[in-house]
Amino acid sequence: MHKSRWFARAFFALLLAGCSGAETSKLESSGLDGFEQPAPGELGAQVASYEIMTGKPQRVSVGLVRGGGELIGYGNVTMDFAFVGDGTTKIDQAPVTATVDAPYVLVAGHEASPDRSGPRIINPSDGIGVYRAEVAFDRPGTWLVQVTAKLAAGNAETQATFEVFDEDAFPAPGDEAPKTENRVAGDSSVEASVIDSRASADTALPDPELHNVTIADAIAARRPVMVVVSTPVYCVSRFCGPITDTVSQLAKTHDNAKSMARGKADGMVFVHLEVWNDFADNAMNKDAAEWIKRQDREIQEPWVFVIGRDGRIIERFDNIVTQSDLTSAVAAATT
Numbered sequence: 001m002h003k004s005r006w007f008a009r010a011f012f013a014l015l016l017a018g019c020s021g022a023e024t025s026k027l028e029s030s031g032l033d034g035f036e037q038p039a040p041g042e043l044g045a046q047v048a049s050y051e052i053m054t055g056k057p058q059r060v061s062v063g064l065v066r067g068g069g070e071l072i073g074y075g076n077v078t079m080d081f082a083f084v085g086d087g088t089t090k091i092d093q094a095p096v097t098a099t100v101d102a103p104y105v106l107v108a109g110h111e112a113s114p115d116r117s118g119p120r121i122i123n124p125s126d127g128i129g130v131y132r133a134e135v136a137f138d139r140p141g142t143w144l145v146q147v148t149a150k151l152a153a154g155n156a157e158t159q160a161t162f163e164v165f166d167e168d169a170f171p172a173p174g175d176e177a178p179k180t181e182n183r184v185a186g187d188s189s190v191e192a193s194v195i196d197s198r199a200s201a202d203t204a205l206p207d208p209e210l211h212n213v214t215i216a217d218a219i220a221a222r223r224p225v226m227v228v229v230s231t232p233v234y235c236v237s238r239f240c241g242p243i244t245d246t247v248s249q250l251a252k253t254h255d256n257a258k259s260m261a262r263g264k265a266d267g268m269v270f271v272h273l274e275v276w277n278d279f280a281d282n283a284m285n286k287d288a289a290e291w292i293k294r295q296d297r298e299i300q301e302p303w304v305f306v307i308g309r310d311g312r313i314i315e316r317f318d319n320i321v322t323q324s325d326l327t328s329a330v331a332a333a334t335t
Helices: 003-019 215-220 240-254 257-262 286-292 323-334
Strands: 043-047 058-066 070-073 076-085 096-106 120-122 129-135 141-151 154-165 225-230 269-274 276-278 303-307 313-318
Touching (some): 058 154, 225 240, 225 286, 240 269, 240 323, 269 286, 303 323, 313 323
Parallel strands (some): 043 154, 225 269
Antiparallel strands (some): 058 070, 058 129, 070 120, 076 096, 076 141, 096 129
């Protein structure tokens, strides 16, 4: 299979799995059923955010493709949001509550194309990303986003639904962070692949700067912490590796464990938690489970959590995180 088409299909699989696991993305205007894959040339969308809450403005990430595996990127699109409740409201009867001009943002670890005009069909090498809106939702339930993209061939529209919750299932800003006693480099009680799926008997543990401090120790030392929960080898989205690499580069810049040893007041600690203990047996890593395993939710990754010096979560990013997001989070946590 052609490389760009393979990446496009992998990206679309991410978008389909990112919200509800449904295998379709286009909704008929008569109701919430009638899902189908976009036909060749038609636009398809999926909300890629994992947990969208009521209350304060939320980041809503939407990926766009055209049928046949073509990625859409750059420029801005218009997103119209409407509440459709429990599914009994017809989509074409749902009043729009917010309209947002949403820019294209690159996933951390991807470089921007020199040509940033759009929206347009792009190759994966142009920089994979999503369109992002910030929206406040006033009630939980099923919501609709209608996306309008001004493509070269004319305006194209598509719709997707997603759930909004009124109670967090995962660690959220204001919550006490789990004091995880995560396995670190040199732990002989587990295989190195349990610490990072890229490691094996023949491959050394990568990014040692992400695997040399426990979250519990960092919190006890009153150090801010950035935690990336990801499985670089088995990640459905193909985003785990680039995001983990970006966090690793930040760790190198900020010295990680060395800053703790020197007693630097602003020394930030960076930790990677591998998702799988044994992927083949569907056995989850206990370290990651404290953060992202919930009885009523799918296991989804990647996530990035930021912990303040008081041991409470101050920021989190589900699935899609940009370089700017991460550097701004570090600055906020170490100020």
